[in-house]
Amino acid sequence: MAESQRVDILSSSVEELEQLMISQGVPRYRGRQLFEGLWRHRIANYSELTVWPQALRLSMETAYPLRRVEPSRVQEGHDGTLKILVKLFDGQQVETVVLPHDYGYSVCVSSQVGCNMGCHFCASGLLKRSRNLTAGEILDQVRLANDLIQERGHVISHVDLMGIGEPLDNYDNIVKFMRLAHDPAGLNLSYRHFTVSTSGLIPRIYRLADEGLPVTLAVSLHAPTDPLRQSLMPVDKAYPIAPLIAACRYYSEKTGRRVSFEYALLAGVNDSDEQARQLVDILSGFSCHVNLIPWNPVPEHPFTPSSKNRVEQFQRIVQEGGISCTIRKEMGQEIDAACGQLRRREEAKVSP
Numbered sequence: 001m002a003e004s005q006r007v008d009i010l011s012s013s014v015e016e017l018e019q020l021m022i023s024q025g026v027p028r029y030r031g032r033q034l035f036e037g038l039w040r041h042r043i044a045n046y047s048e049l050t051v052w053p054q055a056l057r058l059s060m061e062t063a064y065p066l067r068r069v070e071p072s073r074v075q076e077g078h079d080g081t082l083k084i085l086v087k088l089f090d091g092q093q094v095e096t097v098v099l100p101h102d103y104g105y106s107v108c109v110s111s112q113v114g115c116n117m118g119c120h121f122c123a124s125g126l127l128k129r130s131r132n133l134t135a136g137e138i139l140d141q142v143r144l145a146n147d148l149i150q151e152r153g154h155v156i157s158h159v160d161l162m163g164i165g166e167p168l169d170n171y172d173n174i175v176k177f178m179r180l181a182h183d184p185a186g187l188n189l190s191y192r193h194f195t196v197s198t199s200g201l202i203p204r205i206y207r208l209a210d211e212g213l214p215v216t217l218a219v220s221l222h223a224p225t226d227p228l229r230q231s232l233m234p235v236d237k238a239y240p241i242a243p244l245i246a247a248c249r250y251y252s253e254k255t256g257r258r259v260s261f262e263y264a265l266l267a268g269v270n271d272s273d274e275q276a277r278q279l280v281d282i283l284s285g286f287s288c289h290v291n292l293i294p295w296n297p298v299p300e301h302p303f304t305p306s307s308k309n310r311v312e313q314f315q316r317i318v319q320e321g322g323i324s325c326t327i328r329k330e331m332g333q334e335i336d337a338a339c340g341q342l343r344r345r346e347e348a349k350v351s352p
């Protein structure tokens with residue numbers, strides 16, 4: 001069954017599934033039917049693909065069993081947030097978060113099992129990367145989110161690649177994921193409704209800018225100077241702030257999309273008036289947005305969140321500097337909504 005090992009059904013495009021069908025002596029159009037079944041109709045297994053003859057359903061079940069992701073735990077917050085611990089086919093776990101908004105529902109998906117970037121304020125980075133997720137595993141998190149909110153009469157309209165992992169460290173799979181999710185035969189999601197976050201992998205930002213996908217880029221900045229940023233984010237040693245901002249300007253010019261800068265406010269660390277003015281200085285002169293994040297405490301890290309007054313004062317200074325700046329709504333705090341917390345707690349239960 002060497003071929004079945006090479007073909008990953010959930011990561012396949014319409015054209016790839018059509019080629020698979022042809023290679024099996026089956027009419028090409030069965031490939032599109034399978035793609036539509038997987039992503040538009042969200043079949044759980046081939047037996048639900050009733051437009052197919054039974055013999056084909058059985059032979060595909062044997063040769064290419066579907067390996068959907070599964071929820072191993074779902075927590076619901078009072079604000080409607082869903083935090084899902086997702087089990088992958090090999091038993092590894094990641095997190096997916098569904099968030100209700102005025103405009104509909106978004107899902108925050110994971111792109112890697114663990115993360116190697118080692119940001120010092122992050123729960124996910126406490127578990128090192130053990131592997132990348134496939135395009136199909138990322139896409140199937142959106143399918144799972146849709147399954148869970150269908151009883152609310154909604155579908156996912158926006159996707160944030162902001163869960164566990166550094167998305168641009170899994171570049172090929174996240175780009176393929178977005179192309180698959182955009183396909184009108186499947187989820188039909190607008191590229192403009194995707195946000196790709198990064199800790200600042202400069203070469204990959206340039207590559208994404210040239211990819212021709214008008215998706216939003218969200219850069220985790222968290223500090224206005226290199227010494228401070230390096231103390232929070234080791235990635236800054238390889239990719240410091242000045243060339244990072246230059247890459248972001250290129251991204252904005254190339255895609256026409258405003259770049260978003262994420263800034264988690266940590267009391268006494270990066271939240272002073274002076275640091276707000278430094279932030280204005282480094283970001284002035286191009287179309288961008290600052291997203292201030294009230295930090296969700298992680299027990300293993302020494303930081304404390306900035307006070308509400310401090311957050312508002314910081315926002316005021318950035319706005320007065322002519323830069324668009326909002327404070328992210330705190331959602332799902334009572335359900336471990338800080339990325340990586342739920343998975344880490346579950347794994348701690350099974351650790352010796």
Ligand code: SF4
Binds near residue numbers: 339
């Ligand atoms: S903040 Fe993002 S890039 Fe940094 S360790 Fe956490 S998951 Fe990785």
